[in-house]
Amino acid sequence: MWSQFWKPGTEKARILEDEEGSVIFLSNSLSSSSSSSSEKQRQRLPVYKYRNAILYLVETNGTTIIVGETGSGKSTQIPQYLIEAGWGHGGRLIGCTQPRRLAVQAVASRVAQEMGVQLGEQVGYTIRFEDVTKPDVTVLKFLTDGVLLREMMDDPLLTKYSVIMVDEAHERSISTDILLGLLKKIQRRRPELRLIIASATIEAKSMSDFFRMRKKCREPENENSRLQLEPAILSVEGRSFNVQINYAEEPVQDYVQAVVSTVLSIHERESTGDVLVFLTGQDDIDAAIHLLNEEVQNNGKRSSGLVLLPLYSGLPRAEQELVFSPTPRGKRKVVISTNIAETSLTLEGIVYVVDSGFSKQRFYNPVSDIENLVVAPISRASARQRAGRAGRVRPGKCYRLYTEEYFLNQMPNDGIPEIQRSNLVSCVIQLKALGIDNILGFDWPASPSPEAMIRALEVLYSLGVLDDDAKLTSPIGFQVSEIPLDPMIAKMIIASNQFGCSEEIITIAAVLSIQSIWISGRGIQKESDEAKLRFAAAEGDHVTFLNVYKGFLQSNKSSQWCHKNYVNYQGMRKVIEVRQQLKRIAHRIGIVLKSCESDMQAVRKAVTAGFFANACSLEPYSHNGMYKTLRGSQEVYIHPSSVLFRVNPKWVIYNSLVSTDRQYMRNVITVDPSCLLEAAPHFYQLQQSNPLF
DNA sequence: GAGCACTGC
Structure with a gap:
């Protein structure tokens, strides 16, 4: 049935060069004689018109850049076209990356279903902890870009792959950027490797400049000289509804207040349909919900029928899932969300979007070596993405809480890539x-x-x-480099071998690699603090984690136990998974698994071996718990979530800093100055004004 | 007295 489709090298499609030298394809008529309904559905997707064009470009160009709006079908269809065209023949693999695990699983199972094959056979996927592929059977493999980077450590030229499609390249995650840099290098060594860069925005031109092969790479009589050195760009329209954009007439002073009045006015004036509001973080979101609730109480008529739902990653799973529940008849759902709804989650049924124009973004200062989280204006690309959330089911409206003048003349076109904002x-x-x-x-x-x-x-x-x-x-x-965690954590694990506490340290490493093992929230602060005290260790948070882990195991990994102790059950399951992975890696790199039983001095020494650079001392005569970092004399404080909050030991080491109005140390353990010198003499002896001397 | 979002053999 696939024989009707064009295959590499069998026929030539028509190509036109536009004035900029990039390639545009004029689609020729396609015969469609398939009878299956799934096949029909596939043919209705916008990307289908471009099937032959895409295959021709992939055949003739080293790199093909595909700009596809949401709903174009590019992520699920292009990989299937590649199989149909034979790119998976002869033991070769087609690889498709996504930035997120969930997306990998979703796209892989969708494609397997469309192809009528069992997931894990011809079509499979690999994400951390999960390899659903079969060697020599799988021809199409979906994976996170991080996993593909790890694969390169064993096979730097990715020799198994004939085509690699990097999806969601516009998100510009660190992994995607590293991957793109490396793929460009591979391409010089392996001109037969084809790359497809799929992106949702028209930033394609700069991507094209990046992948343009330099002339000196071209060997005139080479058999590959027919290969186009210029990346091809092809644009595929999406399938979404028109979204009417409304701007603020004047600059908004208080965007939380503006959100409240905009939501009320939508509710008053507009027909049915759910609302999605983009704010920056939990504080904003709670404030907006509080104000809207007040409005409901004071002015019931105007705001009756509003169902207000917060959405952010720190929200317990059950509450997050509420946003997916259908809106009750006669009600209007208002989801007030962080950026999580911009990329990671898709809500159905949204007709109105309110965009504050801001999000929290990470910035890194290499001088102080500190990553900051700050509220910053979003880019035009983000603003379009947010607005697009209103047009998924029917024509919608987007209310931007900034002026049109600002959007057109001041808003940055694209966000700063993560790699330029990170450690x-x-x-x-x-x-x-x-x-x-x-x-x-x-x-x-x-x-x-x-x-x-x-x-x-x-x-x-x-x-x-x-x-x-x-x-x-x-x-x-x-x-x-073998340990897939922050190098400081990896160093701590390796050091644990010599201190005989690797069992404890890999538990600590696993806990540090998840967001938080505690459940917290505004209504339950007192209870969760009390629960935390039941596990608290004098040494600090790291040892406290060991107590929680022990309790969790003794409870037989029970979710009720977690619930009772305000411990995050999902988090603990992740800890178990990460821990198992670390055990395998430890074994492979020659670390002997050994417990130090109750010798917490050993644990502190191992932590110090990795984190000596994060040592701090309490300022003498400090009444408010101010510490200074030994390295840069930065002013820092113990985070209120730490078991050492208000205990304020003289010397501590922190795992990470979070900065809001102050720099807070998260996950803190006590340390002896002598251990610091022992662990890193080279590091501390270099500094003249060293309080250790 | 307080937490944008992702990710990794």
Whole structure:
């Protein structure tokens, strides 16, 4: 049945060059004689018109960039076209990446269903903890871009793959950017590898510049010289409804207040349909809900029938799921959300969107080595994405709480790629492990600042992961690069081997790698604080985690036990998974699993070996618990969620900083100054004004 | 006295 379709090398489609030199295809008529209804449905997707064009471009161009709006069907259809065209023949694999696990699973099962095959046979997927593929049977593999990066450590040229499609490239996650940089390198060594970069925005031109092969790579008489060096760009329309955009007439002073009045006016004036509001974080969201609730009480008529639902990642799972429940008859659902609804979650039935124009974004300061979370204006690309959420079921409306003038003339066109806003230690070690020696010269889709790179190299050097020539050390550097966690955590795990506490440390590492093991929230603060005290250890949060883990195991991993103790059950399950993975890796890199029983001194020493750079001392005579970091004399405080909050020991080490109005240390453990010197003499002796002396 | 969102052999 597939024989009617065009195959590589069998016939040529028509191509036109436009004035910019990129390639546009004029679709020719397609015969469609399939009878299955699923096949019919596939043919109704907008991307179907471009099937032959896409296959022709992939055949003739090293890189094809596909701009597809939501609903175009690109993620599910293009991989199937590639199979139909034979790119999976002869033991070759077609790989399709997504930034998120959930998306990988969803797209893979959808495609398997459309093809009428069992998931895990011809069509499979791989995400962390889950490999649903069968060697030599699977020809189409969906995976997260992070997993593909890990695969490159074993097979740097990705020799098994004939085509790799990188989906959602416009999101510009760190993994996607590293992957794009590496794929470009691979392409020079393996011109037969085809890349498809799928993106939702028209930023395609800069992507195209990035993937353009330089002339000197071309060998005139090479058999590959027929291959186009210029990436092709093809744009596929989406299938969504018109969204009418309304702007604020004047700049908005207080966007929470503006959200409240906009929601009320939508409710008063507009026909039925749910509302999605984008705010920045839990504080804003709770404030808006509080104000709207007040309105309901004071002015029942105007606001009756509103169902107000908050949505953010920290919300317990059950409450998150409420936003998916159908709206009761005669009511209007108002979901007030963070950015989670912009990319990660899709809500059905939204007709009205209210866009505050802001989100919380991470920024990294390489001088202080601190990542900050700040409220910042979103980009035009984000604003369009938010507005698009209103047009999924029928024509909708978007209310932007900023002026049109601002949108057109002041709003940045695109967001700053994550790699330019982050600490780069993990990223640098991954490149080093792949044998990229000249990190500063690496060809990125968007280059991080040299300061951030140099800071990352310094941190890795101080951890003993890189040597004087910035090469991975043996064995520590190679071991650290094998562990899929922050290098400081990885170093802590490796150090636990010599202190005989690897069992405890991998538990701690697993807990530190999830958001939080505690359930908290506004109504239950007192209860959850009391529950926390039942596990609290004098050494600090890390040892407290060991107590929680022990209790969880003794309860037979019971969800009721978690509920009773205000422990996050989903989180604990994740801890068990991560812990199992770490056990396998530890075994592989030669770490002996051993428990130190009750010797918490060993645990503190191992933590210190990884996190000595995060040591702080309490300011003498400080009445408000102010600490200063030993390294940079930064002012920091113990986070109120820590068991050491208000205990304020003289010397502590923190796992991470969160900055709001103050810098808060999250996950804190006490430390002896002598251990610090022992763990990192090179690090602390260099500093003259050192309080340790 | 307080937490944008993702991710990884």
